[in-house]
Amino acid sequence: MVDATNAALANVPPDRVRLHVCWGSYEGPHTHDVELEPLLPHLYRAHAGALVLSMANPRHAHAHEHRVLARNPPPREWRVIAGVIDTTTNYVEHPEVVAERIERAVTALGDPHRVLAGTDCGFATSAGFGDVAEEIVWEKPRSLRAGADLATKRLLG
Numbered sequence: 470m471v472d473a474t475n476a477a478l479a480n481v482p483p484d485r486v487r488l489h490v491c492w493g494s495y496e497g498p499h500t501h502d503v504e505l506e507p508l509l510p511h512l513y514r515a516h517a518g519a520l521v522l523s524m525a526n527p528r529h530a531h532a533h534e535h536r537v538l539a540r541n542p543p544p545r546e547w548r549v550i551a552g553v554i555d556t557t558t559n560y561v562e563h564p565e566v567v568a569e570r571i572e573r574a575v576t577a578l579g580d581p582h583r584v585l586a587g588t589d590c591g592f593a594t595s596a597g598f599g600d601v602a603e604e605i606v607w608e609k610p611r612s613l614r615a616g617a618d619l620a621t622k623r624l625l626g
Contacts, residue, residue, distance in 0.1 A: 475516040484518035506537045519548040523589035525555040535577040552589035554609050561608045567616020581624040586617045
């Protein structure tokens with residue numbers, strides 16, 4: 470998979486490529502998701518500049534994912550786009566929760582300039598399956614922004 474992706478992206482500058490690692494954006498148990506750690510050596514071979522990780526859904530929000538990143542950091546020129554908003558629920562994350570998730574990712578990588586805040590996946594990747602109410606879809610990015618502002622103030626002053 471990585472070789473085919475690299476071939477397809479041969480003429481695209483790596484800093485323009487974000488590699489999304491997805492365990493599926495469906496509302497379900499995710500008890501059979503592959504662990505992140507054995508995937509990382511393969512993912513880090515990709516012709517990319519950032520890794521987009523789901524880190525907000527209940528199955529992948531635990532500190533283990535962050536410890537895995539700390540033990541296996543991405544290439545120095547890469548960034549991590551940490552999913553800090555779960556797109557499968559109608560719960561709106563509190564900005565403090567968002568800020569804490571960002572700060573955990575920064576602690577794992579050791580550099581706030583290498584972390585961007587994002588969502589786990591999109592809000593409509595499976596039309597008609599596990600819908601999030603439209604008004605909530607607009608509230609979640611507001612919370613993401615407020616949480617990113619909190620984290621930025623705490624991390625960068």
